Amino acid sequence: MNSKYNLPALLIVFLIQLSGLFNNPATGMINRKRKIINDPVHGFITIDDPLVSDIIAHPYYQRLRRIMQMAFAHLVYPGAIHTRLHHSLGAYHLMCMALSELKSKGVEITPEEETGARIAILLHDSGHAPFSHALEKILIPGMHHESISLLMMKVLNEQYDGKLTTAIDIFTNKYPKRFLHQLVSGQLDVDRLDYLTRDSFFTGVSEGVIGYDRIIKMLAVHNGDLMVEEKAIYSIEKFLVARRLMYWQVYLHKTVVAAEMMLVNIVKRAKELISNGANVSSTSHAFDYFLRNEVVMAAGPQFEKFCLLDDYDVMATIKNWMDHDDMILSTLCRFLIDRRLLKVKLRGQPFDDALVADMRNVICKKLNITEAESRYFIFTGEAENTTYDPSEERINILFKDGSVKDISQVDNALIHQTLSTPVKKFYICFFNA
Amino acid sequence: MNSKYNLPALLIVFLIQLSGLFNNPATGMINRKRKIINDPVHGFITIDDPLVSDIIAHPYYQRLRRIMQMAFAHLVYPGAIHTRLHHSLGAYHLMCMALSELKSKGVEITPEEETGARIAILLHDSGHAPFSHALEKILIPGMHHESISLLMMKVLNEQYDGKLTTAIDIFTNKYPKRFLHQLVSGQLDVDRLDYLTRDSFFTGVSEGVIGYDRIIKMLAVHNGDLMVEEKAIYSIEKFLVARRLMYWQVYLHKTVVAAEMMLVNIVKRAKELISNGANVSSTSHAFDYFLRNEVVMAAGPQFEKFCLLDDYDVMATIKNWMDHDDMILSTLCRFLIDRRLLKVKLRGQPFDDALVADMRNVICKKLNITEAESRYFIFTGEAENTTYDPSEERINILFKDGSVKDISQVDNALIHQTLSTPVKKFYICFFNA
């Protein structure tokens, strides 16, 4: 792995010796084995598995430091600048807690499975592009971030002599003990438990708080599936309602949506200009590559490029484009950087096409741009969220008498039929100079 | 102010009309007057002053979103990625609380003074360079960030027709009511009260918690000076001890120091290569400008360049330099990005010069570099902090009988003579491949 740092091998040997001058070997060993990380959300996170330590130290994982978990949500909630690295460390911590809880209830989990589940959650989001969901579709079209996470696990599996095989099987749900996969990805996975808690913490939206510790204490495995004990019913209701609140109040906040759509339009415009032969370059080689190519991701050079791509490339490039000759590109960039965001209206019904056409018409004349170009400034869209969809993935409640019911089937449930229909809202974005 | 957005004036008029189509004017006015910002640290921050609103919306202020408060502390404390914008909003909030408290105790403060003090604190750190203290000395040598903050206030004062004059007088301590300046900058200013609280919150170092709300409740003005009531003595002791702890455990954490020294060395090396005529360019025009020139800052183009400079320019540039031809530059960049940090030893006594020379000697031969160049890899330095220096700025305690004592003179004080001597620690940094 050191090969790519262009230091002569001899120097490396020397430096290791040098470091030995000051190192207490015994202490050093302790440090290698066991690290403690301060987390304002969960307290102390302990890393005591050498493989986990190595993966965290790997440049692929360190890249997640440079990708914000919530993209532009910080434009509304200034505290929301936590990183994907921080979230995945938190999810790792909850995985440790959940596994330990299940073991104490008599569920059999081997050390190898434990390491596998920990690594699967640590890397579950490692395939995210900069600014997460917003740019994913336009930068790496046709490939979901989970597929890239999987690709990354496979590349790492080669580097670490197959030690990630169990993690990969768990991640891809090929591992016989289904509940391990369900802890990584399911209605009650530790991913959600961490991100809802963490996003609520960093935004300061205290109402998003969920009883993650109580839910974890109530986890059970029944017939091979992950479920929760009866006593957790109200906590689960609270969890689903908190998620609903976070979606509409934070993730789909109209100002956040506006900023993310501006980012998408910036990248769209840049690609359009490039395809028209204009001089539009990113100062980042990696970002440039993805702007100019429709990449089919696989192990190899383009994957290495992906592993260098982060929020810094995108933002620094946008800052440079603030002075670009193309009025549309430069205006979008300048407005995004200075937080002069598109105005958004959100409502339950679609906007009238004729009205939108009229608005575009006016702007075309004023700015002397085409109708197609006006769509960078005035456009409509939809935001959608389902509170609980039992058809897709179920939250099962295990009753004391051994029976199992879906949360939406429990007596007097808050979570009922109508909440399984997605709520759709329509928005229009336009400039408000 | 709109002049620099290259939109035709007519378009702007049109867009304002357009926005009127959807806006409820009444509501709009309310929104203009009063904004509420979620802060995970203080709860809700209310902005109800139009001038304050305008300054927050100004690109100069929005730049602070892109400068982390704690530079590379997040390499040790992953939560510590909060921004200078967030901190200054928090300090603004505490200023509002402090002023309201003093008024309720009968201290006379006019609305104009209130706005002045609020703006002074809002902009007190606006002159920070990227990565704050670390780069300040090398990027803008000979000019302290407070001078740049002052320059910014003056430029804004022209844009806003002199409305910042009181703020400037308070900031520069020319305003007759001294206590207003002391709230902005003094041993007990709201700047410290916020940053200790906020840094403690985001790092998760709960021991840095201070009783800022109690201290604010105990503030008093006596003979024109800011002081605290007798009942706050223990809170003040706790505040000073918490600050001491934060310095040694967080701000001067050896790994944080190592990362920041690597950043300094990167910029030093880049400037050295540039002065030698090598091809080293930043992808950011603003950063490039400061790398190539010894800037004497004043209002005008170079100030506008400064106002574009942020962490993104620096990080994106360092990422590009990971592949630079110069082995020293590329190694430092690669190691910083991948968090392969210099090894640091910290101790009470200086390191032996002969030993350091020997170490450099070995590395020179191995890497075939000069002794001067080896100093990028192996170097020593000092970290220093004083718990409480009564000679510089005093914390005065107001007793019930009207007498005033410095905190270090109070009976049985924890804060005594010896704590006024700076504690100096010596470090050596070197590679540990």
Add this chain to the structure above:
Amino acid sequence: MNSKYNLPALLIVFLIQLSGLFNNPATGMINRKRKIINDPVHGFITIDDPLVSDIIAHPYYQRLRRIMQMAFAHLVYPGAIHTRLHHSLGAYHLMCMALSELKSKGVEITPEEETGARIAILLHDSGHAPFSHALEKILIPGMHHESISLLMMKVLNEQYDGKLTTAIDIFTNKYPKRFLHQLVSGQLDVDRLDYLTRDSFFTGVSEGVIGYDRIIKMLAVHNGDLMVEEKAIYSIEKFLVARRLMYWQVYLHKTVVAAEMMLVNIVKRAKELISNGANVSSTSHAFDYFLRNEVVMAAGPQFEKFCLLDDYDVMATIKNWMDHDDMILSTLCRFLIDRRLLKVKLRGQPFDDALVADMRNVICKKLNITEAESRYFIFTGEAENTTYDPSEERINILFKDGSVKDISQVDNALIHQTLSTPVKKFYICFFNA
């Protein structure tokens, strides 16, 4: 007011002089005017109104220190030992916040109304009997605690020369500005906002957390009625769901219900024995009085007796009855004190009468007691709670366009028709030795 402390008037004069020896009059005045109380829930509570200060210092109000807010909930949640005094101080604090918020939005509220609303909330629960709801019906049959609170306000109004008249009008909803009453008693009153927050805090049931600060920021007055702005919809949903959770997980927790029913049975048995002429006396004169008499409460001696009654009377008496000759009384007392609680089963359907009769039959024979007596050991009951009942009291949402809708009528509402039906659960309690 001093008349009831049997000190000679001269002594009082002397003591006042004496205290003057040490008192700084200026400081003393400040202290009289302005007190700060530490509250772990809300931070600092400021008391700056002399009438409010006097009422808090009154023995009627101090009695609330000796009545736990949550009766026997601490047998399940050991932290839940906070007092009614603490809760009403917290509600007072939220009232101050709410009034200040409304004023800043242009709602006209006079200083007199402000004091009135503060006192109304401070005393809203002052008529509670020991152990709150549990004992109310059996100790003071036919009189709701709110009527006693009103009586107390009237008695105090005489002592304070009519200064509580506005408070009484607000409390009884006779004051023209309806929203002031709605802040004291309504779906969104500060009483609920405080008790849900406080009970959640002290039990450690973090899921009961509500966004009380956000709700208060979103309060509005429209056509004279209290409502919340559109932006608060999700916070209101969360509030109703948190309340639902707190009811079923805490307030109606089966073990808590069991303990409270044991307390009721103890008092019932004592009254039964007394009416049969047995020697059963409370060591507390006040408690004794209410055990022996069906009191029709009015100002006068029996009201003064009520104002002495608290949890200490009840618990100390029960401890004495642990050794009473009556086996039923002593067993119930001993088991309650030693936390050997009745076993409870809770379910959606009523329990079969025949089964219950059989159970009682067996216990009658074994213990040689009558069927009526067996009902102290084996009994059934119902617990009921409605998540949201729009027919009774509405939560109105004020939309930006000025329209008003009930929360259950809003598009995609979580709070729908079926949640307005009360959920009823049936329980059986029986001994489990």
Add this chain to the structure above:
Amino acid sequence: MNSKYNLPALLIVFLIQLSGLFNNPATGMINRKRKIINDPVHGFITIDDPLVSDIIAHPYYQRLRRIMQMAFAHLVYPGAIHTRLHHSLGAYHLMCMALSELKSKGVEITPEEETGARIAILLHDSGHAPFSHALEKILIPGMHHESISLLMMKVLNEQYDGKLTTAIDIFTNKYPKRFLHQLVSGQLDVDRLDYLTRDSFFTGVSEGVIGYDRIIKMLAVHNGDLMVEEKAIYSIEKFLVARRLMYWQVYLHKTVVAAEMMLVNIVKRAKELISNGANVSSTSHAFDYFLRNEVVMAAGPQFEKFCLLDDYDVMATIKNWMDHDDMILSTLCRFLIDRRLLKVKLRGQPFDDALVADMRNVICKKLNITEAESRYFIFTGEAENTTYDPSEERINILFKDGSVKDISQVDNALIHQTLSTPVKKFYICFFNA
């Protein structure tokens, strides 16, 4: 153990069968083995040891529910009504964490030792009298509460067939592994870590917060002694300063001292009246017994009486004495109940004897009482606290190189020589009608 509940043995058998009707045996077993208790301070506390469960359920332990941890501190800090039961459960939880941490560092601890240490901490304070320290000396003169805790452990050891022997050896420091005793009772014991954290939490004095989790993570065993790793130095400093703050701001708060001295004077006066043959009786048999006798505590009837004594006995009795014929007794009782507390002045120098004598002289004449009696109303005293006394018990820091230093000997220590001298303050209490 059931013998003292006067139920026929047959009934007990029956009730057990009855309970079986509804119990799922499997679940029942799980419940017996593993209980989860909500703690607002530490989250969830898990009880998974049957012996620990049994001890918690024992009436001796349940008594701690009825003794407040902080006596009358709630008269100043209304939230401070947490119980000794709650604190000892918290300390138990921290013990579990500390043992688990030490084991993960390679310290050998057997399951038997683990149970022993857990029980030792659970019962360490079980010998406290009502209102804790205040009444201890006057109610049970000549016997420290720790001796009574030990006596209780011995009585329980007989009831549980010697299963508490290890716990007793650890508690009395006879167990070979000294560090186990040091965890129960030492400068860094889990008792202090819990009570500082808990008292800070419930009073709302956020400045008392200590980094207990960090300190626990840094615990180490070296040469058989408990110490902390070098990295914890600043946390330890903060811990000692937080304790200092809690002492002067909370535990020795002058109003709290006044209330506790009033309580002491009430009991003194009652005992004096009793010894003079007056009719003064407590309504509680247990309290009456200790008022009338100088008890030499040992296993047997007087110990059983002690195990019934709690805050309720004392408070209910004081409430009754509010109407006692003796003016001194009734005045003290009435004033304490109504929170009309003695006025206190606190200062660094003793009060002048002549002045105090004069004051008493005046009050004697006015009230027609003797000089001795006037001492119930006007008296002086001392409060004393040492920040850190290295001569008594040391906090040892373990350095990376294996050396050990006392915290006060570390370079640049905050905790220095002068802090080892006790700070003494003098107070005078007198009525302020």
